[in-house]
Amino acid sequence: xxxxxxIFVPYLxxxxxxxxxxxxxxxxxxxxxxxxxxxxxxxxxxxxxxFIAALDFENFAFLTSDDLYWKAYLSSLRIxxxxxxxxxxxxxxIAYGMxxxxxxxxxxxxxxxxxxxxxxxxIRVYAWMGxxxxxxxxxxxxxxxxxxxxxxxxxxxxxAVYIGIVYTYVPFxxxxxxxxxxxxxxxxxxxxxxxxxxxLKAFWLVTVPLSKNxxxxxxxxxxxxxxxxxxxxxxxxxxxxxxxxxxxxxxxFNNRDWPVASAVAVILLLILIVPIIxxxxxxxxxxxxxx
Amino acid sequence: xxxxxxxxxxxxxxxxxIRFKGVTKRFGEFVAIDNLTLDIYEREFFALxxxxxxxxxxxMRMLAGFETATEGSIELSGQDIGPVPPNKRxxxxxxxxxxxxxxxxxxxxIAFGLRRGTMPREQIDARVSxxxxxTRLEKFARRKPHQISGGQxxxxxxxRSLAKAPKLLLLDEPLGALDxxxxxxxxxxxxxxxEKTGTTFVIVTHDQEEAMTVASRVAVMDExxxxxxATPERIYEAPNSVYVADFIGDVNILKGTAxxxxxxxxxxxxxxxxxxxxxxxxxxxxxxxxxxxAIRPEKIAINAERPTDADNAIQxxxxxxxxxxxxxxxxxxLPGGQVIKAQAANTxxxxxxxxxxxxxxxxxxxxxxxxxxxx
Numbered sequence: 001x002x003x004x005x006x007i008f009v010p011y012l013x014x015x016x017x018x019x020x021x022x023x024x025x026x027x028x029x030x031x032x033x034x035x036x037x038x039x040x041x042x043x044x045x046x047x048x049x050x051f052i053a054a055l056d057f058e059n060f061a062f063l064t065s066d067d068l069y070w071k072a073y074l075s076s077l078r079i080x081x082x083x084x085x086x087x088x089x090x091x092x093x094i095a096y097g098m099x100x101x102x103x104x105x106x107x108x109x110x111x112x113x114x115x116x117x118x119x120x121x122x123i124r125v126y127a128w129m130g131x132x133x134x135x136x137x138x139x140x141x142x143x144x145x146x147x148x149x150x151x152x153x154x155x156x157x158x159x160a161v162y163i164g165i166v167y168t169y170v171p172f173x174x175x176x177x178x179x180x181x182x183x184x185x186x187x188x189x190x191x192x193x194x195x196x197x198x199x200l201k202a203f204w205l206v207t208v209p210l211s212k213n214x215x216x217x218x219x220x221x222x223x224x225x226x227x228x229x230x231x232x233x234x235x236x237x238x239x240x241x242x243x244x245x246x247x248x249x250x251x252x253f254n255n256r257d258w259p260v261a262s263a264v265a266v267i268l269l270l271i272l273i274v275p276i277i278x279x280x281x282x283x284x285x286x287x288x289x290x291x
Numbered sequence: 292x293x294x295x296x297x298x299x300x301x302x303x304x305x306x307x308x309i310r311f312k313g314v315t316k317r318f319g320e321f322v323a324i325d326n327l328t329l330d331i332y333e334r335e336f337f338a339l340x341x342x343x344x345x346x347x348x349x350x351m352r353m354l355a356g357f358e359t360a361t362e363g364s365i366e367l368s369g370q371d372i373g374p375v376p377p378n379k380r381x382x383x384x385x386x387x388x389x390x391x392x393x394x395x396x397x398x399x400x401i402a403f404g405l406r407r408g409t410m411p412r413e414q415i416d417a418r419v420s421x422x423x424x425x426t427r428l429e430k431f432a433r434r435k436p437h438q439i440s441g442g443q444x445x446x447x448x449x450x451r452s453l454a455k456a457p458k459l460l461l462l463d464e465p466l467g468a469l470d471x472x473x474x475x476x477x478x479x480x481x482x483x484x485x486e487k488t489g490t491t492f493v494i495v496t497h498d499q500e501e502a503m504t505v506a507s508r509v510a511v512m513d514e515x516x517x518x519x520x521a522t523p524e525r526i527y528e529a530p531n532s533v534y535v536a537d538f539i540g541d542v543n544i545l546k547g548t549a550x551x552x553x554x555x556x557x558x559x560x561x562x563x564x565x566x567x568x569x570x571x572x573x574x575x576x577x578x579x580x581x582x583x584x585a586i587r588p589e590k591i592a593i594n595a596e597r598p599t600d601a602d603n604a605i606q607x608x609x610x611x612x613x614x615x616x617x618x619x620x621x622x623x624x625l626p627g628g629q630v631i632k633a634q635a636a637n638t639x640x641x642x643x644x645x646x647x648x649x650x651x652x653x654x655x656x657x658x659x660x661x662x663x664x665x666x
Contacts, residue, residue: 185388185390187386187387187388187390188390188392190355190357190377190384190386190390191384191386191390191392192392192403193356193357193376193377193378194355194356194377194378194382194383194384194452195378195383195403195404195407195451195455196378196404196407196408196455197378197407198378201407205403206392209394210392210393210394212394289437
């Protein structure tokens with residue numbers, strides 16, 4: 001009985017905060033748009049029989065008819081993938097540097113990585129608008145230093161979205177990689193060198209494979225939220241940046257087409273389930289290897 | 292018999308494999324190695340022995356290439372290896388922690404070094420199989436390091452460091468992580484493998500018994516200096532200083548002054564109220580020179596009656612008995628208060644032992660039993 005209660009609590013949590021909202025969204029995705037409150041039909045007020053009869057998959061069919069949607073999904077996938085790679089390339093050297101730093105420095109360095117979380121995410125993204133705009137700090141600095149003569153257009157481009165995503169998510173990449181690298185026994189690198197590896201070769205053959213779990217965990221922690229990212233593309237990206245999170249928002253709040261927006265959300269969730277399952281399996285395998 | 296023949300260090304024409312020439316290593320202010328000169332010969336099993344912090348690990352790391360000498364030079368087969376990076380040296384090391392790659396199988400660990408060269412695949416395969424056979428690991432080739440026991444891991448580390456057939460193999464406390472029984476068995480295994488492969492081994496250890504068992508020569512180190520380099524027998528029987536005598540095994544040190552009482556024979560006055568003891572020594576002492584007489588406990592006999600034929604005999608009282616199973620160490624208090632340790636084999640069972648606490652006994656030793664030291 002006690003065991004049942006222990007298992008039941010987290011499941012109740014999942015049920016209330018994930019499954020029920022998902023079912024509501026899924027139900028809306030099967031509905032039709034209506035000029036009413038709420039803005040869709042049918043509702044349970046219509047009675048159970050007509051309610052079920054009125055549900056259909058036409059919103060999902062609609063998503064395939066307009067190429068905006070699959071283009072937005074593909075573009076989101078591409079942006080999420082490339083920004084994950086870029087975050088990895090930025091984050092790995094930072095994590096490596098932190099793990100190699102003298103022991104007494106490490107808590108401070110860790111603090112510096114976590115520090116941005118103390119400010120609102122939204123404010124930090126707005127700050128990037130101030131940096132990247134035509135008259136922003138970056139352009140002013142480049143003009144002052146004489147590197148460019150015309151201000152660069154960065155804000156409202158996909159480049160700004162990449163900068164925003166890499167900046168925002170880099171701590172999620174650094175922390176798991178740092179955790180893996182910090183545990184790495186230095187004598188393994190010496191052993192690799194002793195057996196004929198150059199420094200670089202030892203890095204590829206020993207350091208990278210042994211931080212693999214950190215790289216995988218960090219990549220998923222960046223990829224999954226980046227795929228559905230809405231704030232960064234809508235504030236930093238221009239009209240040319242197509243991301244599914246933005247499309248979703250526009251369907252909900254500009255078109256007030258809740259059923260189509262819900263269908264978009266359901267598909268996004270289905271796409272995300274694959275990397276989430278892969279991520280879980282990686283975590284599990286890691287736990288088993290250590291246990 | 293082989294042992295008796297193999298003494299390249301006594302042969303002035305023999306070329307050493309490794310030559311430390313006036314090597315000094317400093318870490319900031321700290322002097323880890325102090326102007327060290329040492330030759331190690333091919334096919335030797337050389338032990339660096341000393342307490343922690345004596346510089347033995349630093350010496351090994353300089354041989355491997357992980358540290359460079361601050362002054363002086365290190366030669367390997369006549370070539371200065373100072374500027375050669377670790378991956379270019381014909382030297383391999385077996386790490387104290389074994390440093391096995393956890394993401395690779397036993398087979399891949401052993402093949403790791405071979406794959407860095409240009410050796411063709413079949414040859415690598417053959418060499419790894421040979422190593423697996425040598426270390427009796429054939430059954431575990433496909434396992435990962437965390438799936439095998441500590442003793443097996445130790446053998447994988449050995450196989451991996453031997454796979455490239457290095458000129459010199461360095462072993463950093465190789466048996467430190469093994470339990471006593473396994474350690475003894477592995478010591479003999481190591482000697483066996485060393486003989487089979489003919490590789491020069493340099494072993495670092497703080498365990499004197501281990502050094503004595505495996506090594507052809509032992510260097511006793513202290514604070515960055517080599518105190519004595521000699522065969523295990525000579526280190527034990529003829530230490531050149533009180534430090535070495537005291538570091539290796541158990542010893543009684545009598546501090547006194549020497550007076551010649553014959554050719555190469557000295558009377559050592561070591562305590563007022565005691566008769567001087569006689570000791571034979573090759574070292575020449577001047578009249579009244581301060582000296583130390585070092586005598587191993589097992590060279591001191593213990594008797595109920597005064598033995599008639601002993602050169603030195605003193606009466607005392609048994610203070611303590613340390614029972615070691617095969618041996619017992621008797622702590623005998625002399626009238627002056629000093630305690631001398633004497634060791635006797637337990638040829639009879641304990642219940643029938645001839646001496647017990649508070650017994651008055653005679654301890655005795657011959658003139659050649661001790662070593663007379665000047666420092």
